[in-house]
Amino acid sequence: GAVVSQHPSRVICKSGTSVKIECRSLDFQATTMFWYRQFPKKSLMLMATSNEGSKATYEQGVEKDKFLINHASLTLSTLTVTSAHPEDSSFYICSVWGLTNEKLFFGSGTQLSVL
Amino acid sequence: SQQGEEDPQALSIQEGENATMNCSYKTSINNLQWYRQNSGRGLVHLILIRSNEREKHSGRLRVTLDTSKKSSSLLITASRAADTASYFCATARSNDYKLSFGAGTTVTVRA
Helix, strand or coil: CCCEEEECCEEEECCCCCEEEEEEECCCCCCEEEEEEECCCCCEEEEEEEECCCCCEECCCCCCCCEEEEEEECCEEEEEECCCCHHHCEEEEEEEECCCCCCEEECCCEEEEEC | CCCCEEECCEEEEECCCCEEEEEECCCCEEEEEEEEECCCCCEEEEEEEECCCCEEEECCEEEEEECCCCEEEEEECCCCHHHCEEEEEEEEECCCCCEEECCCEEEEEEC
């Protein structure tokens, strides 16, 4: 299976600042990565699909300018929450497909708290 | 959008007992998967069952799929305290590779 590293695991920031979350595929090249958001005791909501070398595909209702995604290499995708506000506080998780494009392998998640 | 719905939302059992949770979905699927999430962590893939399969086993896990009822069940036998986690079903639709997750079942196994 794939090994996915996500950093940081927890971040606290002031309202109005930007926060960058990194997702790395450690043992194989990932042309596609997924970013999810999860509220407490809720399901995962797909935010966007990150495509290496091209623009990310955002799900309906997700603000592109708010959640900037960059997938500049086959092993790294970043999610930047710009001008963060308390309502952006959430658990963000990235994932990649395994080799057969059937199973998802997840990072350990990032708990974002905006004060 | 969320497609799978798990039932029950929460389950508390004694160590050694079996835990059963169900998942219902709405549209046709290519496969259905179950994932586990420990508190504050990412998800771990447990088992995948394809639309043409009816039952699958993996260790202490048993998954069933009834495509006519658009439902699946996950059975954990001889539960252990370490099985305490949230369990999510996820469906892969026939026309794309995106996974849609249910709301999850939180399982607490008491020692």
